[in-house]
Amino acid sequence: MSSLWIKNARVIDPASQRDAIGDLFVADGKFVDSLSGATKKRAKLIDAQGLVACPGLIDVHVHFREPGQTHKETIGTGSRAAAAGGFTTVVCMPNTAPVADNPGTIQLMNDVIRRDAVIRVHPTGCITVGMKGDSLAPIGSLKRAGVVAITDDGDCVQSNDLMRRAVEYAKMFDLPVMDHCQDQSMTQGAVMNEGVMSTRLGLRGWPNAAEDLIVARNVILSEYTGAHIHLQHISSRFSVDIIRRAKQRGARITAEATPHHIALTDDLLATYDTHFKMNPPLRTEVDRQALIAGLRDGTLDIIATDHAPHTDYEKDKEFDYAPNGIIGLETALPVTLDILVRKNKFKLPFVIDLMTRRPARLINLPGGTLALGAEADICIFDPAEKWLYDAKVGFSKSSNSPWSGQTLTGRVKTTIVGGRIVFSGGRII
Amino acid sequence: MPWTRRHLLTIEELSLAEIEQIHATAVAFKSTLTRSVKKVPALRGKTIVNLFLEPSTRTRLAFDMAAKRLSADVISLDGSSSSTTKGETLRDTAQNLQALQADMIVIRHAAAGSPLYLSRILNIPVINAGDGAHEHPTQGLLDTFTMKERLGCLRGRKVVILGDILFSRVARSNIHALTKMGAAVTLVGPSTLVPQWFTAMGVRVSHDLRGALADAEVVMLLRIQHERQAAGLFPSIGEYTSMFGLNKTRASWLNPKAIIMHPGPINRGVEIDSELADGDRSVILQQVTNGIAVRMAVLYLCAGGQPENVTPAPATETSRPAGAE
Numbered sequence: 001m002s003s004l005w006i007k008n009a010r011v012i013d014p015a016s017q018r019d020a021i022g023d024l025f026v027a028d029g030k031f032v033d034s035l036s037g038a039t040k041k042r043a044k045l046i047d048a049q050g051l052v053a054c055p056g057l058i059d060v061h062v063h064f065r066e067p068g069q070t071h072k073e074t075i076g077t078g079s080r081a082a083a084a085g086g087f088t089t090v091v092c093m094p095n096t097a098p099v100a101d102n103p104g105t106i107q108l109m110n111d112v113i114r115r116d117a118v119i120r121v122h123p124t125g126c127i128t129v130g131m132k133g134d135s136l137a138p139i140g141s142l143k144r145a146g147v148v149a150i151t152d153d154g155d156c157v158q159s160n161d162l163m164r165r166a167v168e169y170a171k172m173f174d175l176p177v178m179d180h181c182q183d184q185s186m187t188q189g190a191v192m193n194e195g196v197m198s199t200r201l202g203l204r205g206w207p208n209a210a211e212d213l214i215v216a217r218n219v220i221l222s223e224y225t226g227a228h229i230h231l232q233h234i235s236s237r238f239s240v241d242i243i244r245r246a247k248q249r250g251a252r253i254t255a256e257a258t259p260h261h262i263a264l265t266d267d268l269l270a271t272y273d274t275h276f277k278m279n280p281p282l283r284t285e286v287d288r289q290a291l292i293a294g295l296r297d298g299t300l301d302i303i304a305t306d307h308a309p310h311t312d313y314e315k316d317k318e319f320d321y322a323p324n325g326i327i328g329l330e331t332a333l334p335v336t337l338d339i340l341v342r343k344n345k346f347k348l349p350f351v352i353d354l355m356t357r358r359p360a361r362l363i364n365l366p367g368g369t370l371a372l373g374a375e376a377d378i379c380i381f382d383p384a385e386k387w388l389y390d391a392k393v394g395f396s397k398s399s400n401s402p403w404s405g406q407t408l409t410g411r412v413k414t415t416i417v418g419g420r421i422v423f424s425g426g427r428i429i
Numbered sequence: 430m431p432w433t434r435r436h437l438l439t440i441e442e443l444s445l446a447e448i449e450q451i452h453a454t455a456v457a458f459k460s461t462l463t464r465s466v467k468k469v470p471a472l473r474g475k476t477i478v479n480l481f482l483e484p485s486t487r488t489r490l491a492f493d494m495a496a497k498r499l500s501a502d503v504i505s506l507d508g509s510s511s512s513t514t515k516g517e518t519l520r521d522t523a524q525n526l527q528a529l530q531a532d533m534i535v536i537r538h539a540a541a542g543s544p545l546y547l548s549r550i551l552n553i554p555v556i557n558a559g560d561g562a563h564e565h566p567t568q569g570l571l572d573t574f575t576m577k578e579r580l581g582c583l584r585g586r587k588v589v590i591l592g593d594i595l596f597s598r599v600a601r602s603n604i605h606a607l608t609k610m611g612a613a614v615t616l617v618g619p620s621t622l623v624p625q626w627f628t629a630m631g632v633r634v635s636h637d638l639r640g641a642l643a644d645a646e647v648v649m650l651l652r653i654q655h656e657r658q659a660a661g662l663f664p665s666i667g668e669y670t671s672m673f674g675l676n677k678t679r680a681s682w683l684n685p686k687a688i689i690m691h692p693g694p695i696n697r698g699v700e701i702d703s704e705l706a707d708g709d710r711s712v713i714l715q716q717v718t719n720g721i722a723v724r725m726a727v728l729y730l731c732a733g734g735q736p737e738n739v740t741p742a743p744a745t746e747t748s749r750p751a752g753a754e
Contacts, residue, residue, distance in 0.1 A: 199626035202563030272542030318540035
């Protein structure tokens with residue numbers, strides 16, 4: 001494998017607290033402290049003047065729809081979208097068709113990943129058989145087949161007893177249990193946040209209390225069993241408060257926020273645009289501010305996209321009938337930089353930490369660092385470049401993004417996985 | 430001021446002047462309703478499609494009748510007979526209707542926001558005949574038209590809307606119309622069906638029936654549906670009636686000149702005593718009649734007619750179409 005010399009970058013590595021202009025060297029797919037004269041001459045040179053070089057971004061929450069819903073996305077197209085967004089590792093949710101509740105499906109996914117993925121893609125397995133919430137999936141066998149976590153994302157386990165057993169059992173394998181926190185009895189037919197806007201629009205409301213109840217349940221179960229529970233896409237200010245207090249007690253709780261929940265609010269639904277329909281729904285400005293405060297003080301651990309592709313014809317419907325979700329991999333970095341760094345004065349290395357080292361640690365993966373000897377997964381981006389995002393010409397198979405047609409600031413220039421350039425100059429290599 | 434809107438999607442987006450233009454146009458059309466020859470030639474040669482994807486009796490009949498009185502050709506399509514049952518999308522259904530050279534679509538749909546969605550797809554006017562729990566603009570227009578007929582100017586008038594507000598498009602359209610017209614609106618009903626969120630729309634929310642009805646000049650009742658009880662929103666129809674049903678005693682708290690309204694269909698003995706529904710103060714059937722005049726006005730204006738050109742001459746072979754430029 002060839003060598004790389006990334007020159008004059010602002011190198012940011014949260015793990016070593018490095019933030020300085022300098023060079024990065026890669027040999028045989030790993031970071032090295034220098035290259036010998038001869039190798040240096042042969043090395044591929046990347047002039048990163050004015051650019052940031054940081055660990056490749058890591059997203060623990062994406063939907064790549066394969067197997068079964070490949071009209072929306074595939075592992076191939078999804079991983080290309082990820083690479084274009086600066087991501088070098090992603091974790092796929094198991095709500096495929098069939099759902100990933102058995103080692104055979106995981107094996108199939110891993111075969112496709114080996115064949116088609118341009119970055120590192122890890123599957124998760126279901127918590128329950130068929131994601132139906134009735135009985136435990138073969139969690140140990142799923143772990144052996146290679147899942148990095150278990151989750152019934154989208155279909156929160158409603159039975160408290162089953163959830164208790166799931167986390168207790170998964171703890172034996174040191175597998176994080178990721179939960180989409182939603183009390184379904186309170187959200188029947190709900191399509192947006194319950195509040196002033198849903199009242200005005202005549203749409204069925206999804207009260208934040210339905211999230212808060214399950215967040216509290218999960219905190220209680222985590223503390224009772226000692227198991228690690230990861231709370232997906234937190235959207236409610238009360239949930240942030242519950243998590244903050246749980247962490248003060250030392251609970252093994254982690255939580256994520258999405259770029260869209262920290263950037264957008266339910267006011268945007270005034271025109272019934274289905275590009276603002278997702279689950280959990282966009283909430284109010286007070287909730288949005290609470291999420292940002294939660295990221296600032298460590299209550300919320302990471303940024304995750306919940307990249308959820310749907311075709312145009314599926315999204316182009318009456319609001320009630322359109323599916324939930326938006327794509328996010330290609331816009332995550334600029335949107336997060338805009339909200340956290342530009343508008344809320346977060347330090348850039350801290351925001352990179354939210355998208356690299358911390359998510360790696362959360363799922364017990366070694367990435368997210370520029371340390372010598374580590375796999376050379378790198379994201380090189382221009383924090384100041386303005387560009388017009390058009391979801392139609394993006395790399396995802398779907399284009400359901402609320403940011404399509406907007407000018408974003410911050411653009412990924414090069415993505416490197418294990419020392420290999422996979423995205424550069426706007427193209428997948 | 431000329432009328433410029435092609436669609437009628439919500440009352441929320443209308444100005445007070447536009448509401449008054451529709452009302453004034455409806456006054457002119459109302460005078461034609463009682464003549465022996467009831468047709469006017471205003472929309473002769475136009476085809477209006479009533480796309481009713483949710484059941485309706487009153488609204489559909491009134492739109493049908495209004496279009497025919499304007500000499501338009503009317504085609505009615507309902508949910509069970511349309512291709513939507515075969516999985517055709519609303520977009521495709523509507524585009525087909527446009528390709529069939531329909532001049533206007535009147536849509537009733539269970540999904541809130543669907544008329545707005547259609548208006549963005551189609552080049553022809555779209556009239557909202559009720560979208561989910563969102564709006565029912567022609568109902569709000571005919572209700573305020575009826576109130577004005579009986580009470581005159583609505584500024585400062587006390588209006589109570591009583592019942593299942595949460596799921597009611599009629600309530601929302603009336604709230605927008607009444608607040609624009611300066612009326613003082615109070616919403617009353619069980620707290621589960623009248624959440625506090627509504628106060629953001631410029632109205633009062635109360636669960637004290639007596640206090641709210643005291644000296645009110647209009648009480649508008651909304652139908653109580655059994656499904657809401659099944660969903661746990663209130664304990665029983667019996668309890669609802671005992672707490673919030675309008676009976677003679679409660680009606681006596683109203684202003685002596687007060688009128689009683691209901692958009693229908695009514696549940697006698699549930700939200701209103703039969704005696705009151707049929708009594709002197711009830712304007713329930715006037716609402717139905719006014720519904721034709723108001724919908725004639727809406728169809729006429731959105732088809733490009735101007736309020737000052739309404740010449741309610743009977744349709745004859747030789748008469749010039751009203752509003753013809």
